[in-house]
Amino acid sequence: MLRYLAGRLVRLIVSLIAVSIITFILMELVPGSYSDLQGTDVGSGLGGSSVQGGAAVGPGGHEDQPAWQTYLDFMKGAATWNMPASYKYPQLTVNEIIEQGFPVSLTIAFLAMIITVAIAIPTGLLAAVKQNRVLDYGPMFLFTVLTALPGYLFALVLILIFASWLRWLPTGGWNGPQYAVIPVLALGLEHVARMARFVRSSVLESLGEEYVVAAYAKGATKQTVWIGHVLRNSLIPVVTVAGPMFAAMATGTVFIEALMGIPGLGLFFSVAARTRDLPLMMGATLFFAALLMVVNLLVDLSYRLLDPRIRYQTPSASFRVRRQARARLERAGLERAGLERAADHG
Amino acid sequence: MTAPMSRLDEPAELQPEQPLLSIRDLRVSFPAGRSDIPPAVDGLNLDLPPAGALALVGESGSGKTVGTRAAIGLLPPSARVAGEAVFEGRDLITMPEEELRSLRGRRIGMVFQNAMEAFNPTLTLKRQLTEHLLWHKLCRRKDALRWAVEAMDRVGIPEPDKRIRMYPFQFSGGMLQRAMIAMAIVTRPALLIADEPTTALDVTVQRQVLDLLKDLRSDGLAILMITHDLGVARYTCDDVLVLRHGRVVETGRMATFGDEATEPYSRHLIESAIDFDAATGSGDETAARASDGSDVASAPTPLIAASGLNKIFSTSGGDVHAVIDVDLDIRKDEAVAVVGQSGSGKSTLARLLMGLIDATSGTVCYRGRDLLSAGSSTMREFRRSVQMVFQNPYGSLLPHLSVIANVAEPLRLHRVTGPRGRTERARELLDLVGIPADLQEHYPRQLSGGQQQRVAIARALALDPAVLVCDEPTSALDVSIQAEILDLLSGLRERLGLSLLFVTHNLAVAQRLCDRIVVMADGLIVETAPTAELFTRPGHPYTRALLSAVMPTHGDPLPLVRRPTTIGRGPLIEITADDRVRQDLEDHHQPTAVRDPARPARAQED
């Protein structure tokens, strides 16, 4: 287990470094430096505040430094959580911006996750139990519809209904619990369908397994079979979907935040993209990528703990087999001579 | 196997002579809102005496599984069940579910074909062998473990107290099958329903499991066995019932069924079953070809010659040494069988000889030329000259081409004649293998398994090959179709002067078709001999164990020879279906003398 963990961590770090290099190279290719643009918003649309006294520096941060130096400086800063200041908000360092913005995104994602799980699991279960009847087709059709549509579409629909028409909720900003309702709902709706469908297929797959019939053949009640066998086996895979889904949520609030002006990390990232705020873009990219990878790693680890098949296959077994195979090859050569029949030597 | 187990509760009071299970006019259908679907079971009648053994024999689709599951109420709600199934005096069909449930697992046990799938992979055996004891309130919680361990011991699992805490995947196939039997008998049922209990097992392990089942009858257990294999049925059961398309074709006493059966379908099943003839040592077809070795010795260069072949696969579970140091020749007009169980390396060997896989070391020569260093024209000639027929008939045909296009494909690849010539030749070949003209434009999916295999054979013959390599061409087919295909191959061999390399796990088939047999186990060639000699004077203990494990349809099997624990001084490794290698500790466990109640005890060969 420890060896597996070490291996995964190494891969994670290598991937992060690769991501950072690719991102940095792309940044270097960006036409027009920040100073050229003087902080004007190159994109049409929202929140275009101009910068106060923009720092007149080039893409690298230091005009006379070779690019790789800039890169290393930045990476050192990233590793020690001490990154340089953003261009657009020079009074704040990138890590401070992340510290400010990410909790907002995380809150939205967390609440959305709760709603998603609370709806998806019972619905998926019900659909599996009542397979091919109304309670299956109805919700599943709805879910097909939902999976086709992106989160910001739900946000817009919700805004049209609850903000524009009913005037119950605000159209944007972040100043109290009512501001979170639409973002959380929209994000939840985006993902609930996929999870519900997965729960359904996972349960159906478990139901079709021979061990369910075997359990009934032993005299189990429906209840026992469901709780003891079906649920247990079908919910383990759900965990593997839930983890990455949460990570996707936490990193995917960008569009909703940008639309509604919610000060999460996604909003800052989009502003950074529009205004060529390279340190912030770099920092946010690395942060999101690292977040995704760590969550995936945690999910993998927990899956190994939950499924005994994976837990017990130790690397030492394969070593033993290899050794045996080699030994047998030697002995086989000696033994064979006595086994062939005379008639075969043709 | 150990002494019979203690009783947990009193058996139901049965009148003398009253059958344990009596099924009358059982009908099962799955209407699904339509009226045109024929019933799955149409009028099943059977009687099973206490501690009796009845075999339900039929091919796929005969309704044997559906019928038995219907009797104990294990079918989904969409099934319509009518008729009567009286067990220990009470009708199961009309019984309320609660009462029926209390019988399931307690008075009636069930074992399935695939043990690995019948166990929940995430739960220990301890949990799965004790949970129903507690559901049926047969003992106190603290005693349950003891009963379960006793059951594991009864079925011959070594170190049962340790093993019971393991997970299913940690067991080998044969041992897990026994564990499944233990799970069924731990409640001391009166009836055991065994649904193809040994089909998925290695033939040498199969015998041991069947012996276990026979032994359990001495505990008072009745067995209802579902199988497609008449030999297995004959070995284990007293009575037999043949099912076809949901209807009973014939019933009878097992011992005399082979001679006394009168219905055409029963006779067909009996005659299609390929038995080997241990007495004369050569099958019907090869008697005329009795080889004395001298013909072979004076033949010119072998068509295919393998020398020192080794193949090592690296899988996630470690290295698998699939083929170890193999030498093999195939000569003109010769039929060689490579016989072995799953994991023996025979399929890998076939592919090595065809050049489909590269060897780790060793050479394969075609007409004296090494394939590895062969030029492209030699390779082209080789490819035309050596063709293969695969185990999965549907899988080996291109699904998006019609039958005739499939057969013409090799001609197209090698640019033999133009499109019209190809079509004509394809038609000829299809006629040769017995595919009627009106099916030739159809697509593979529309044909039956037997027809698909015929098409595959036609395709293999398209380029006039000298050697036909057949990798278990009949094991995926129903028994009655198997015989047809083998006859076809045999006839084609005569007509076209083909050489055959026939890979199979079935010794009887090998005997029927081939002049020379090579026995493989664990990647090694254990023995090779002309057919007649192999059967009359087997040399290696493994061969003898293999021969003794065969279940003939007529006559009795040979006395059991235990499979040797080592081949070439390394322990015998049982490779499971997904290529993970596990040590089979079961072979180190010495069972006590096997008692067949019907025959006097004999000394075991070793």
Add this chain to the structure above:
Amino acid sequence: MAESDAAAVLDGQAGARTAHSRPRSELARRWTRFTNNRIALASLIFVVILVLTAVLAPVLAPYDPTEQDLLHRFEPSFADPRHPLGTDMLGRDVLSRLIVSLRTALTVGFGAELIALALAIVVGMTAGYLGGRVDESLMAFTDIMYAFPSYLLTVILVVVMGRSTGAVIMAIAIGSWVGQARLARAQTLRIKNLPYVEAGRSMGASGLTITLRYILPNALGPLLVATSFGIPAAVAAEAGLSILGLGVAPPTPSWGGMIIDGYHYVLGKPYLIVWPLLLFGLTLLAFTFVGDGLRDAFDTREQGR
């Protein structure tokens, strides 16, 4: 008994199978299955209509979508017969903008998806078929690409390459080809291990023949499904970029652009958002239902007996 008689008698056991009197190719079967799904069929028709509209957009749109009429700003829908859906904040005709935006959306959708698919097939099938080192290195490469959150790379690329239609198409394509490459590779691996590929090799077919003539036709199904899901994803990606202010640049109209422009006025004049949102949603749904229908039609579990 003659061979064919024996075969016929015994294969009669197969029952329904030999009852087929006419040959039916795989393609015919799939098509029948697809058309049995009424929603999928209706969606396909709708998609065809959308494509035709997009192609004929310049002809169908009553006005030039960029033509401003400052005297007639903010006309609500259904008020003026000359502007059936109203006008926006610069007096531009909403209906015309809607139709031309459809053209933009489908251009980006098809363009990005086809490029991504081409990349995916080439890389994925090569990795799957060749295996070994090639496969490992390609997979390592895609793993790194996967490490980027889905939209992130696309955003960065737009920042780098600009906001022309072509650049946006490329950016979306590069951000999404990896997933489809994995699919192509998985399909190749699955089929590569099927007996008929092995049979092909044993008959002497070359790698290229096998890939193009055996594997590709049979992998096409799932790839087609992936494409029909990829197109709406690309369309949605473009709209998302617009929300971030990085979509296809004005004056080219796009639904995302219309929505963003109109968002300022969502409280007072919601119609500016409703129409593009509605058409956007319907387009996505239509393609998705077609994809679902295709997926059912090509269900690989149906293969074999």
